[in-house]
Amino acid sequence: MEDLHEAALAYYNNAPRDLQRLAWNFYLALDGDGDGRVSFIEYINFLQQSYVWIRPNFFRDLDRDRDGSLDFWEVLTLYYTVKTRGGVWCQGCQACLVGLYFTCVACFDCGSKTFDLCPACYKRRRFSHQHSFFLDNHVLLRAKKGLPPGATNVYQALVPQPAYRAPAAAMGDSDLMDTFQALEMGLATDKSRTCSIM
Numbered sequence: 066m067e068d069l070h071e072a073a074l075a076y077y078n079n080a081p082r083d084l085q086r087l088a089w090n091f092y093l094a095l096d097g098d099g100d101g102r103v104s105f106i107e108y109i110n111f112l113q114q115s116y117v118w119i120r121p122n123f124f125r126d127l128d129r130d131r132d133g134s135l136d137f138w139e140v141l142t143l144y145y146t147v148k149t150r151g152g153v154w155c156q157g158c159q160a161c162l163v164g165l166y167f168t169c170v171a172c173f174d175c176g177s178k179t180f181d182l183c184p185a186c187y188k189r190r191r192f193s194h195q196h197s198f199f200l201d202n203h204v205l206l207r208a209k210k211g212l213p214p215g216a217t218n219v220y221q222a223l224v225p226q227p228a229y230r231a232p233a234a235a236m237g238d239s240d241l242m243d244t245f246q247a248l249e250m251g252l253a254t255d256k257s258r259t260c261s262i263m
């Protein structure tokens with residue numbers, strides 16, 4: 066969460082005046098009674114109007130000084146989340162995924178809604194899902210860039226064919242080993258490229 070706050074500050078400090086004003090307008094729109102603070106009620110009212118994908122309990126993460134309301138800089142983190150994250154939440158614990166997280170490769174390849182997990186939920190297998198192959202968001206980004214010839218999606222690129230298993234509720238140790246092996250194979254195909262996506 067601290068990373069997200071720092072990123073929001075960096076974004077704001079480097080933004081031109083008109084973009085900074087948009088962030089201020091966002092803050093003023095949230096502060097319904099104009100008292101200079103955004104209460105939990107104001108936050109909820111605002112979300113219900115425009116951003117239903119943001120979970121109510123995200124307020125707790127935003128409220129860094131734990132005083133029960135949000136000042137401009139705390140709202141700035143919300144603004145940055147709205148602009149850049151588009152609603153990536155852990156399907157296990159409902160936390161907002163702001164750093165490294167795991168995503169289901171099959172769902173990612175479908176181009177529809179992604180199935181995402183925080184590292185803790187993935188590690189402890191606190192989820193129920195029809196697919197079992199997950200990658201962290203950074204690896205996925207690299208894999209997407211380095212698709213070998215003939216592969217049309219990340220799954221084909223990283224999993225030796227035919228290796229697609231029947232959907233499993235949770236990943237066993239051997240699955241995990243397979244995943245790492247598949248991952249190594251996939252990344253090996255990318256050796257000649259330099260990593261410049263970020």
Ligand SMILES: [Zn+2]
Binds near residue numbers: 155156158159160
């Ligand atoms: Zn989680």
Ligand SMILES: [Zn+2]
Binds near residue numbers: 169170173194195
């Ligand atoms: Zn999936």
